[in-house]
Amino acid sequence: MKKDYLVKLIAGALLITTALNSCRDDFEFEEFDKSDDSIAFNGKVAAPLINSKIKFSDFKPETINKRLHFSTDNTGLIHMIIDQEDKVQALPNMLTPEEMAALGLVPQPWQKQYTTEKQDVYRDNEKGTLMIKNPSFTLNSKTMNGSKIDLQINEIQFYKEDGTLLKTVTPVNPEYAESVTVDNSTTNGELSEALDMMPDYYIMTYTAKSDELKSNEKMRVNIVIDMPLEIKAKGFSIADTIELDIDDILENVDQLLLKSKAENSLPIDIKFQAYFIGKETRIDLLYAEGPWEIGAATTDDDGKVQKTVVVNHETTFEKNRIEGLLNNKCDKLVYEIELETVQDKYVKITDIQNIFMRMSMCAEAGYSTKD
């Protein structure tokens, strides 16, 4: 028994001593000590950006007069309507016909010629030529106290922004009415000619008359320019600016692929380009090889679509281009859409025509938690 006990004791002591002597000195892992505590991710993220059926009437940059809207007539033709109001005019206090008769005076109708303020047509952001086949200007009056005012358009003078007079249009046989319209038929086609010159603003001279003015009366005229979109476009371009904040988006991107797809049922050739701006300087183009061109659809004389045009496009931003945008502090994107009708003939833009556009991106990015 004692022998057994001794053997157990010695064996146990040997075991413990051996174990203690072979114990390691440090309880550290090199992986943990020399780890930089960061995790790196590197991969591709892809997502669609735009999926839109855009009608002509959907596009309304803010730079165009804010009172612009679109409507559709019963043939489906889209009309671009600009609705403008002139300043309020205070009208003279006149005696009523009864009062004049009581004084033995013969009542005389009131009449006065007025000139509107400068009213916008096209602005600087529109370039090229947009010819409207059958535009019209309608002058309406509104009074505060309900007097009946008749108007007559005397002339419309069209100017460029710097004050250069482009054309004066005078209606032939102008009439008086509460709402009076001039178009090509009443101006011998001069109205279209004037608008074809892409004026920046116009000033209208008109005469207002009334048989009976109420006292303390005020009048305001409003001018409605109706441009049915039976048009010819020659290099007509519209531009607009979007503010950009790309630092957070592009900072870790190594490569960016943009895929674009369009199906055009508008009878207009479209060219689309965008410019990256930083510190008011152009840094880069969206499409480095040139604008993205989308051909015109084929339509009949009534604007019915006969054949659409499908276009695919890919553009890649490599690392150096992305770095260029970031280093030059890109903060704006100016996009430009250029329209051109084919075969030098007027085409009708209807509400069933549209451009179906898709844009998607695939970004290859690397990101580290250390960043």
Place this chain on the structure above:
Amino acid sequence: MKNTIKNIALTAAMAIAGATVQGQSLTGYFMNNLPNTNIYNPAFNPKCKVYVSIYDIYAGAGNSGFAIKNMYKHVPEDDKYIVDLDQIYSSLAKKNYLFAEQNVQLFNFGFRIGEGYAHAGLSLRGFQSVSYPKDLLKLKDGTYFDEESKIDLGGLGVRANLYYQYSFGYSWEFSDKITFGAAIKRLKGIADVRTKKFDLVMTTDDDMYDVSLKSDVELQFSTGADIEFEYDEKGMIKDANATNMDFDDMTSDDWKKMLWKTKNGGWAMDLGMTYKFDDRLSFAASLIDFGGIKWKKYGKTLEQHGTFDFTGVDIAKYFDNLDSIGDVLTDSIAAFASPTDNSKAYTDWLNTKLYISAEYNVNKCIDLGMVFRGVWFNKGFHPSLTTSVNFRLGTATQISLSQSFINRRANVWGLGLSQQMGPIQLYFIWDQFSPMFWAMNGSDMAEKWFKNTNIGAFQTGLSIIIGRKKYYEKALFE
């Protein structure tokens, strides 16, 4: 010497480093000196007249996926290590889980009745796991891949519970060869959370990168608190409050309600049998923890189902207000992701275990054993195979060495030690001895083994055992 003892103590603490989803150690199965092996098979009869377990504490944790060695990559030029997501990804199975389990016996005793044995006990048991699919790590490469761009996060989820277990068991010798055993367990749930369902698939189309998200998620939970959710205008949860108590100012009554006066109950049972083929060879089989808890008090379910297909923004609607596109997108995502909640009782089943084993007595001091163990957990069946050699040095000392195949690894080596000193029995069991070995052995081999470890458990206990000697034949040194 002082440092060495301190280091060994630290390493012993580190030995709580991974477990099977078992609640019972792999190595302890064949340690028949221990009186409470009836937790593996209620037909196992302790080799004593009476025992009282003073304490038995089991703790384990682990990761079925990667080990330390899979986590890092050395960058020689900087002499630094970086987290290597590619290596972690390739070491994962389709479904993986992190888990931890605790079992504290508050009291446990047993006594012999004729040829049978009765036992009873009270334990506090806890289990926590996070399941994660391999595709979760696929996100390291982004969301678009040159081959099929699909990320399937189905199976992502959490599970955690805490409950008391009152157990009453009895084993009886049906014949000379066959012994049956059964235990009935009354369960009292304290808290539970589980992901009943998690299906989330994201696909990205090859042509124009259209993104589709399909989800079907259901989370159930119950605590002693009646939780009410507050939602924001987008339908997302912005706050959760307990209506029956204030978490910031808990009273002793509140704690009692949460931890003791729980109304969530359940039942489970253990069934087992042993078969003595001959004097040397015996077989055993058992089914453990077959049952569950009905979480009816303050049971809550959070659900989210939906499909979100994103093909791009219709900018025609927003030409006048491009800034609003961001809000529109977040509203759409919120509409897809926003959950609903309802109060609903539910049943959560325990991790039922199946043991099938064979034991061969080489001589009176050496046994060889093999046990197959399978656990039903997380809608899957998780098997392991353990072989062991068990030494009895006298009636008082038992040493068990085991080797297990588990979680796609065969490097799980366990060590169990039990020592009787008079009526007191003390035992320590490590299911994965690599941390202790690493602490005691400064070799590269020990370090490699530890770094390749992703699982382990530790169990220790103290019991008073009376009337054991007649149940042992004279062994080594006697």
